[in-house]
Amino acid sequence: MAKVFVSTFPFCRTSKVALDILVSNGHEVMVNPLGRKMKPIEVSESARDFDALIAGTEDLTDLVTNSKSIKLISRVGVGLDSVPLGLCKEKGIAVAYTPDAVSPAVSELAVCLIVDAMRKVTYADREIRKGEWTRPYGERIGGATVGILGFGRIGKRVASHLLGYLPKEILVCDLIEMKDSIRLLSDVASNLYQVNRDLGKNWDATTIKQVDLDSLLKMSDAITIHVPLTAQTKNLLNYKKMSLMKSSAVLINTARGGIVNENDLYKVLQENLISAAAMDVFEEEPYKGPLSTLENVILTQHMGSCSNDCREDMEREASENVVGFFNGGRWERVV
Template sequence: MANVFVSTFPFCRTSKVALDLLESNGHKVTVNPLGRKMKPEEVASHAKDFDALIAGTEDLTELVTKTNHLKIISRVGVGLDSVPLDLCKEKGIAVAYTPDAVSPAVSELAVCLIVDGMRKVSYADLEIRKGEWTRPYGERIGGATIGIVGFGRIGKRVASHLLGYLPKEILVCDLMDQTEAIASLSGLAHSIKNVNDTLGKNWSSTSIKQVSFETLLKNSDAITLHVPLTTQTRNLLDHSKFSLMKPKAVLVNTARGEIVNEKDLFEYLKSAPLGCAAMDVFEEEPYHGPLCELQNVILTQHMGSCSNDCREDMEREAAENVVGFWKEEKIERVV
């Protein structure tokens, strides 16, 4: 059986299902002893002599370069930007992930952050803690335009959650033609309108359409990012893009920190005090950067996946990938 190293943090915090699955199948498991996200050199040092790795978002390039033992990497999550796929292929290391389990939790957090940013919930909390009480006014999702950048598993879920708020329109930006998905969601939007009509509310159904990135930036009251980190999406949002946004726009990032240029975001939000950003992910984590100085930024701890049920599902699926690999079974979630 395999020696398995778990680098992701946390792991089996509230449920031991994944750990029990590995051990009941005869695998020896060593869990990240540092109690935090591991640095690349730490992963390489701790895991280079193991047969299997269950990983989070740690950069695995140094590990894959050095190891002569590793047979499989199983990602707890969906993003693969931290895994050197070409090098893994060259060295015969299988890579698997858990693309579906994370979607419910991340999509719900994204909607929560949109509401928080638009209604100034966290800002009001900060005021009370300073002894202030201005009762700040905000904006509703109802009647607003919401932009979704990236319309994959999570982006589609965000759109479906938003429909109940009755936004004026949802603008979608994606490399793929999303006509079919938009048609399906438009049917759901019309059904929601019919329900409200029976309650005496004469509201229009939400319009959903696919547009260019620039059109989305110029017209959205809130923008939420759901694209993978690639060479094309790194620094996708920089000074030139912030300048296109509405002065009061809310930007939500639950995808990857490097998609937003943090230095440019800091300068933009200093000069646009009515705007707001909600950041769940950062270039370097844990985050201790200058965005902490601003009151119009909501900062969370890369916790998009951190609901008890989704974490259990993600960890269990990552463990299933390892167990299935060693049993020489077909792995459904292999990359």
């Protein structure tokens, strides 16, 4: 059977199911021994003689370039910006991923960060730790306009979660026409409106519509990002674009580092051109940059997928993809 290297960190922290799947199907497994995210050269040196790699978000270009053994890369997650797909195709390396397992955890974290940034929850926590007590005012999602940049699996889930907060409007920005998905969510919004009418609440139903990027930036009170990192989305939100946002708006990124230009975001926040930001992802991780010096930014550790259940599902599916590939079963492949 296959020799499998696991570079992603953490792996099997709360459940050994994923590892048991590999071993019980006869595969030899070595797990990242460093206890942290591996650097590209470390992945290349460690995994180049293996048949398969179970990967996190490490840049795999060096490994794919130099390995003569790798036959399969199985991503724990959905993003593929770290995988050189063209080079994999040239070398006949198959690529698998876990597109559905991550969505519940990331979408919930995105909504939590919207609430945190708008209501200044983390800011208040910092004040108390410094002996201060100003009881900062914030904004509610209810009655606000929320912009969703990218309306795939995660973006749609975020919209469905937001409906319960009764925002005034949800704006969708995506390259693909989203008329059918918007119609389904609008039906849910209408039902929620009727429930509130029955309870004696006189709130209007949330409206949902698709707009272009500049309109999303100008009109939204909160913007949450759910697009992949590609050549087209690299530095998509730079100083010029973020300057279009309302001064009271908040920006949330749980997608990929590099979509938001971090140096430009620092300037925008420092100049109070927007109210706050929350960043779960960074160009280089662990993050040690200047955003950590600002009070109006929330920084988390690329933990969108890190709920116990979703992480276990992602790891299990990544292992099942390895078994499916080498043992002739089902596997979720990238086309």
